[in-house]
Amino acid sequence: MNNLNLDQLRTFVAACEKGSFSAVARDMGRAQSAVSSQIQNLELDLGLDLFDRSGKYPSPTAAAQALLPLARQAIGQLRRFQQAADSYQSGEEPLLRIVFEELVMPDKLNDMLAAFSERFPHTQVRACNASHECAIRRIAEGDADFAFVTTRDHYPDEVDFNNLGQQRILTLACPEHPLAQMPGAALSEAAQYRQLVAASPSAKRRWQLSPQTWHSDSLLQALDLACKGVGWVNAPYELARPFLKSGKLVELNLTNALSAWSLGVDLLWSASTPQGTAARWFAREARRLYGNYYSPPIEVADSI
Template identity: 70%
Template sequence: MLNLNMDQLHIFIRACEMGSFSAVARELGRAQSSVSHQIQNLELDLGLVLFDREGKYPRPTAAALALLPLARQSLGQLHRFQQAADSYERGEESSLNILFEELVMPDRLNDMLASFGNRFPHTQLQLSSTSGEDAVARVARGEANFAFVTSRDSYPNALDFTNLGQQRVLSLACPEHPLAQQNQSSLGEAARHRQIVTASDAHRHRWQLSAQMWSCDSLLQALDLACKGIGWVNAPYELARPFLKSGRLIELNLTNALNTWCLGVDLLCANQIPRGSAGQWFAREARRLYGNYYSPPIEITDRN
């Protein structure tokens, strides 16, 4: 079995690139005999001649040149292995599992996740959308680290929670929809058109307005159905943004409480799971993110 190490691979790579054992020794601040010894040991381990030593300078053999890109790749993997191990030793989690209800998906969440990836390159993220009930249960059981959910009156004792603010939910339809053809539409007019609802059974009564209703588990699918003129739908800005930007959907101007629907948003975490440096950063930035990008609470009034 080979007993390769990072130092040996580095010396081999630099010897191929520089064409001189003495130049590699000067670069590394070592004696030339030390560099030569490392190359000889590698040749013995591999059972190959890696350098032709007939001339003034050692020349990589055909086998060495074929192995060179693999050596570079292996050295890079060893560096990443060491960096990851160092990160975990400093208290960075190896992975975080994050859940969210689609209706309260944070604005600019992906921007925050991009910053997270740059800061914690060795922490793997598992991101899942699910119902609020499932998110609460999974975090309480310790199966997930964080969840963004609609605010509730109470949670299991196994959970810690922070109220992050309010998320406004838009009412949307395709430009050809009858509701979109009017500058303003009333709640009664909206109720006469098919509505695509994505809320769970427990919260559907809050969102269902029309007797003509299609139920959909996926909010992205519901938005796509609305683009095809199937009905109108409610969605947070973050998920609706690409549809609004492309003009496939427009925000309806409803003249009463429907266009000021908003949801309180809580961040849940399991209090039995110790939080490392990555988790601490995520929790802090989630609070800052909502404070920077979420609308202030909207007073809901019935204008009829």
């Protein structure tokens, strides 16, 4: 069997749908004999009778009716192939790799990615969480295109960054926790109860307040443990929102809570890797949407 081509498939589909070679010829601006010849050549290539010509008009055979949806699918795939190739030729990246620290991955990132999928349907996205140090290293080594991380004073020369603002961190516990029963607990009182810490090794000391501490690499696990009364935990509002809405967790009203209970958020990218149209859009939208999200902080009571 010779290799099929797109024109043969389109002619075959049109002939099945219109039920007349002459109608296909008119729509395609060809002679009827050319359409008939192409169908015959396709039949010879496949070794099948695709049309019954015994009547006034050719009618698709059972084999043709079975092949018709496959032909439509093949035409669609070839069309998408060409569209994707055109997009890549115009500067759109085939792949965008995004890493983030769990503490700075609120719903806004998924909002951005949903908009991105509509704007750049041919660019694949690979997103994953990583520790602070790993995220920076992956950007510096060119293994990722963007990273959302907590702010630090210095980055390697291979890394460019933009500050997205401050993210408010909530202090949470289950409603039955002793701290939740206090109208206003001091930090010194919170330190008397077990704290659940989910942070990278370099940041654990910053977040640790209580000498009774459990550490976890997963913030969602720490939140679930807090729901079970194991301890209290710090988390950004967006990740805590479903727990707050369900009533499994409540925000603790700690007095003397200093600015340490907030996170600066930076967007990182490679200083040496050129950005295509998709990456430039992503960086611009991150500054716009995340900037609106992080500053000013969200008031929980107005957002649930």
